[in-house]
Amino acid sequence: MMEKALIPPYSYERPLRKPHPMLGVALALSLWVACVYTGLFTGFVTKRSSVKVPINAQQIVQKCAHIDVTPGPPVDFYSRDESDRYVPGTKPTLIKNATIWTGNVDGLEVVLGDLLLDKGIIRAVGDVPAHMLEAYDNISVVEANGGWVSPGIVDLHSHLGDMSSPRLSGSDDTNSRKGLVQPWLRSLDALNTHDDAYRLSISGGVTTAVILPGSANAIGGQAFVIKLRPTEERSPSSMLLEPPFNFSGSGIEEVYPPRWRQLKQACGENPSRVYSGTRMDTIWAYRKGYEEARKIKVKQDAYCEKAMAGQWDDLGEFPEELEWEALVDVLRGKVKIQNHCYEAVDLDGIVRLTNEFKFSIAAFHHAHETYLVPDLLKKAYGHTPAVALFATNGRYKREAYRGSEFAPRILADEGIQVVMKSDHPVLNSRYLLHEAQQAHYFGLADNLALASVISTPATIMGQEHRIGYIRKGYDADVVLWDSHPLAIGATPKQVFIDGVAQLEHPFTSTKPEALQHAPETPDFDKETKAALKYDGLPPLEPKESTSDVVVFTNFDSLFLDIGNGVEQIFTSQKYSGAPQIAVVKDGKIICTGTSEMCSPTSYMTSRTINLHGGSLAPGLLSYGSELGLTHISGEKSTQDGKVFDSLTDKVPSILGGDEAVIRAVDGLLFSTRDALLAYRSGVTAGVTAPSSSGFLAGLSTAFNTGSSHKLIEGAVLQDDVALHVAISLSSPVSVSTQIATLRKLLLGDANGDLGSQFTKVVEGKIPLIISVDNTDIMASLIQLKAEVESTSGSAIQMTFSGASEAHLLAKEIGVAGVGVIVSPARPFPSTWEMRRILPGPPLTQNSAISTLLANNVTVGVGVDGAWAARNTRFDVSWAALEADGEISKAEAIALASSNLEKLLGLKSGTVTSDLVATTGGTVLDFESKVVGIVSAKRGVVDLF
Ligand SMILES: *[C@@H]1O[C@H](CO)[C@@H](O)[C@H](O)[C@H]1NC(C)=O
Numbered sequence: 001m002m003e004k005a006l007i008p009p010y011s012y013e014r015p016l017r018k019p020h021p022m023l024g025v026a027l028a029l030s031l032w033v034a035c036v037y038t039g040l041f042t043g044f045v046t047k048r049s050s051v052k053v054p055i056n057a058q059q060i061v062q063k064c065a066h067i068d069v070t071p072g073p074p075v076d077f078y079s080r081d082e083s084d085r086y087v088p089g090t091k092p093t094l095i096k097n098a099t100i101w102t103g104n105v106d107g108l109e110v111v112l113g114d115l116l117l118d119k120g121i122i123r124a125v126g127d128v129p130a131h132m133l134e135a136y137d138n139i140s141v142v143e144a145n146g147g148w149v150s151p152g153i154v155d156l157h158s159h160l161g162d163m164s165s166p167r168l169s170g171s172d173d174t175n176s177r178k179g180l181v182q183p184w185l186r187s188l189d190a191l192n193t194h195d196d197a198y199r200l201s202i203s204g205g206v207t208t209a210v211i212l213p214g215s216a217n218a219i220g221g222q223a224f225v226i227k228l229r230p231t232e233e234r235s236p237s238s239m240l241l242e243p244p245f246n247f248s249g250s251g252i253e254e255v256y257p258p259r260w261r262q263l264k265q266a267c268g269e270n271p272s273r274v275y276s277g278t279r280m281d282t283i284w285a286y287r288k289g290y291e292e293a294r295k296i297k298v299k300q301d302a303y304c305e306k307a308m309a310g311q312w313d314d315l316g317e318f319p320e321e322l323e324w325e326a327l328v329d330v331l332r333g334k335v336k337i338q339n340h341c342y343e344a345v346d347l348d349g350i351v352r353l354t355n356e357f358k359f360s361i362a363a364f365h366h367a368h369e370t371y372l373v374p375d376l377l378k379k380a381y382g383h384t385p386a387v388a389l390f391a392t393n394g395r396y397k398r399e400a401y402r403g404s405e406f407a408p409r410i411l412a413d414e415g416i417q418v419v420m421k422s423d424h425p426v427l428n429s430r431y432l433l434h435e436a437q438q439a440h441y442f443g444l445a446d447n448l449a450l451a452s453v454i455s456t457p458a459t460i461m462g463q464e465h466r467i468g469y470i471r472k473g474y475d476a477d478v479v480l481w482d483s484h485p486l487a488i489g490a491t492p493k494q495v496f497i498d499g500v501a502q503l504e505h506p507f508t509s510t511k512p513e514a515l516q517h518a519p520e521t522p523d524f525d526k527e528t529k530a531a532l533k534y535d536g537l538p539p540l541e542p543k544e545s546t547s548d549v550v551v552f553t554n555f556d557s558l559f560l561d562i563g564n565g566v567e568q569i570f571t572s573q574k575y576s577g578a579p580q581i582a583v584v585k586d587g588k589i590i591c592t593g594t595s596e597m598c599s600p601t602s603y604m605t606s607r608t609i610n611l612h613g614g615s616l617a618p619g620l621l622s623y624g625s626e627l628g629l630t631h632i633s634g635e636k637s638t639q640d641g642k643v644f645d646s647l648t649d650k651v652p653s654i655l656g657g658d659e660a661v662i663r664a665v666d667g668l669l670f671s672t673r674d675a676l677l678a679y680r681s682g683v684t685a686g687v688t689a690p691s692s693s694g695f696l697a698g699l700s701t702a703f704n705t706g707s708s709h710k711l712i713e714g715a716v717l718q719d720d721v722a723l724h725v726a727i728s729l730s731s732p733v734s735v736s737t738q739i740a741t742l743r744k745l746l747l748g749d750a751n752g753d754l755g756s757q758f759t760k761v762v763e764g765k766i767p768l769i770i771s772v773d774n775t776d777i778m779a780s781l782i783q784l785k786a787e788v789e790s791t792s793g794s795a796i797q798m799t800f801s802g803a804s805e806a807h808l809l810a811k812e813i814g815v816a817g818v819g820v821i822v823s824p825a826r827p828f829p830s831t832w833e834m835r836r837i838l839p840g841p842p843l844t845q846n847s848a849i850s851t852l853l854a855n856n857v858t859v860g861v862g863v864d865g866a867w868a869a870r871n872t873r874f875d876v877s878w879a880a881l882e883a884d885g886e887i888s889k890a891e892a893i894a895l896a897s898s899n900l901e902k903l904l905g906l907k908s909g910t911v912t913s914d915l916v917a918t919t920g921g922t923v924l925d926f927e928s929k930v931v932g933i934v935s936a937k938r939g940v941v942d943l944f
């Protein structure tokens with residue numbers, strides 16, 4: 001172990017895992033002292049040699065003996081037959097006939113058989129001996145029918161409880177703004193037990209999480225590991241997994257061995273921004289803090305050296321300071337540091353710091369540039385840090401701009417441990433497994449992808465002795481899945497935490513056989529190499545754009561919108577397996593059918609693209625984010641910017657004052673990386689409204705995501721699309737004021753441009769898109785619609801977007817003829833007005849989408865961040881799987897194409913006349929890859 005070799009010369013040698021060898025001698029000495037002098041003196045006692053031995057000498061010696069012991073489980077931990085978290089009364093459970101991913105053998109082991117859970121631990125894996133079962137007279141039996149079982153999902157980076165949902169002004173306890181270096185703060189002190197998200201995250205299979213303080217500080221405070229289940233005591237402390245034995249004093253525990261502690265550090269933008277400093281200030285703040293700790297440690301070591309040698313003369317008190325004890329423990333190798341850090345410049349700073357002060361980093365988090373600097377990571381003191389990443393959430397600030405979906409695979413190839421994390425509620429940790437699925441899609445091996453949210457984070461947080469694996473004696477944190485966990489939409493059928501079943505009435509559907517094994521994901525070797533070659537900014541434009549003949553061969557399915565929404569025109573099964581071809585010229589299909597029917601040779605084709613059982617399907621449309629108006633969402637100088645809010649701001653008269661209507665088409669920015677990535681993922685168009693945080697946004701525009709500038713033919717699909725307003729409980733003005741304003745505008749009280757746009761809305765010529773989440777507001781809007789229509793005599797095209805609580809009013813929305821864009825596709829109760837979500841399986845049978853569809857509502861799916869546009873194909877795929885066969889593949893595609901066209905008032909075919917060519921499967925599948933876009937409008941085929 002490197003720590004040992006690097007013990008400073010003033011410290012004495014001592015083994016890391018065993019108490020000090022002098023302990024026996026020193027204890028004997030102090031016992032002898034105690035025996036001789038007990039009762040004679042208080043305070044210091046005088047020995048015959050006139051050495052003053054303090055009365056607490058034994059305690060001091062104990063403390064010194066344990067000062068450098070590496071944390072870990074006690075030696076007898078593995079022979080435990082009951083968990084310290086066992087809930088008395090929990091019935092033993094036998095899970096029969098399961099396909100068990102154990103996490104063993106680097107995540108490669110799969111055991112077919114049974115699993116016995118009792119007393120909060122796993123009693124047997126695979127073959128459960130009959131005699132063991134006979135011992136139970138009342139055991140609950142779960143038939144897995146061959147289904148997949150894994151250990152619980154483990155989140156290395158969460159703010160559950162500290163930033164609880166729904167977000168209220170009293171509930172953001174993640175970031176203290178009282179100093180750059182505050183190792184004395186503890187996330188536990190802010191852990192709200194009433195976060196709505198515990199239950200939701202459990203329903204996604206998450207059983208354990210590290211709750212980190214925020215990233216506003218260089219050293220933000222101590223983190224704590226919790227299990228998510230409710231406890232009988234209902235307290236934050238009772239949720240902790242292996243907390244330190246003592247919460248007071250120096251932190252140095254006289255318990256052998258101590259338990260791992262966690263500390264949050266952050267570098268780069270966040271601490272600089274909060275304290276109006278620079279990266280230089282942040283690193284100095286670290287060094288100053290660590291220097292304090294180092295000095296204390298030197299004093300402690302000198303003190304202990306004397307104490308252990310029995311040199312008690314004038315030794316005084318053990319040197320310690322409450323403020324710095326956690327950092328001293330870092331220097332003693334007893335703390336797992338979870339370090340938010342993105343860019344090479346910051347990673348380099350922290351690596352230098354670790355070598356200056358001799359401590360190691362457990363993991364770099366976010367860490368979007370780590371894949372570019374693996375050799376730098378390997379220079380960190382002690383060992384190479386793990387890297388905890390998002391899969392595709394990137395580009396939100398400079399530090400994330402070079403993030404790559406191929407980073408997990410590149411890091412794994414470098415032998416670096418990869419963790420996927422949620423940063424909940426940044427990503428909803430209910431879907432943490434989806435991060436692993438995406439990492440797998442982009443090239444991380446399946447064993448490592450599963451480990452990245454289970455065994456690896458368990459190891460990085462120092463809990464691998466009890467969680468993260470299915471092993472005898474481990475915590476009974478187990479998930480039974482409805483498919484292979486890496487298949488899209490994998491959902492728990494049951495989740496056990498400490499052996500306690502967490503889902504009371506789980507609703508799950510039977511997933512198709514195709515989803516019962518890990519998807520065979522496409523080849524991204526070239527893209528992976530390009531990410532490295534171009535320093536994180538590989539060109540994303542199509543490799544080639546051609547109006548020549550292109551022949552697509554060997555595809556399995558064809559989806560088209562021939563005027564009535566998306567339909568599946570054929571599958572190869574329907575045509576007795578005959579391979580299909582499509583001949584395209586000038587971006588238009590001129591023939592589809594078998595090769596006899598189309599005889600491609602007669603077209604003197606220069607290009608044949610074999611789709612290997614893939615598909616052609618209409619282009620997808622993205623709505624709901626700032627796609628096309630923003631390069632980097634956290635950087636004002638890279639985006640169109642926000643409009644004035646006429647309800648709260650004074651709109652300049654030069655602009656026309658309150659009557660101005662802003663048009664997004666005037667602010668379009670092409671070639672943003674989010675748009676190009678969306679294009680490469682089959683999202684060929686975006687509809688974006690001007691950015692607004694107030695009432696009136698303005699007119700949206702429709703654009704092609706693959707074009708390089710506005711003046712290219714087909715770059716702008718429709719200048720003005722719809723009029724957009726937002727009505728929210730979170731607005732600085734009242735909801736009633738917002739609705740009164742809308743009524744006034746709809747009843748014809750506005751002049752100028754504003755007046756004429758609202759006239760178009762009232763006449764039904766353009767849709768009114770209302771961003772709204774709360775049911776009561778939606779009800780008022782439905783009434784307002786009727787009120788206005790009864791005066792005007794014409795129907796308003798009204799669409800709700802966001803619409804978290806729309807399912808509560810599904811029938812009325814359907815009857816009123818209002819459309820709904822559900823955004824994001826899978827709901828989360830971020831704010832009070834969103835809190836009554838319909839979570840979908842396994843918590844409820846229906847999802848919001850299926851409920852609305854069942855009530856004849858036209859439903860589209862949106863995104864709430866431009867980075868997420870690229871994931872649209874998986875979002876709609878998931879929505880269909882959740883509906884248990886009620887939503888066909890064609891209908892799933894329609895949710896993000898023809899339905900959205902209709903809801904936004906675009907002419908049919910605006911987007912769906914584009915065709916997305918995929919290899920290996922349909923655009924909905926993890927097996928497929930988008931290889932080209934056929935654009936009739938632009939008369940070309942784009943090839944990637
Ligand atoms: C077994 O447990 C169930 C509830 O968990 C209870 O209803 C039943 O009476 C028990 N049976 C026996 C034989 O104890």
Ligand SMILES: *[C@@H]1O[C@H](CO)[C@@H](O)[C@H](O)[C@H]1NC(C)=O
Pocket residue numbers: 097144145146
């Ligand atoms: C396990 O489940 C599978 C799938 O339902 C079934 O085919 C098989 O017979 C079962 N095996 C046992 C031992 O029950």
Ligand SMILES: *[C@@H]1O[C@H](CO)[C@@H](O)[C@H](O)[C@H]1NC(C)=O
Pocket residue numbers: 245246249255
């Ligand atoms: C620290 O924890 C240990 C183990 O629980 C306990 O025996 C000891 O009394 C505690 N010490 C203090 C100072 O609380």
Ligand SMILES: *[C@@H]1O[C@H](CO)[C@@H](O)[C@H](O)[C@H]1NC(C)=O
Pocket residue numbers: 814854855856
């Ligand atoms: C939806 O429309 C269908 C066909 O028009 C009709 O049969 C059904 O009753 C409607 N359902 C609801 C909930 O309105």
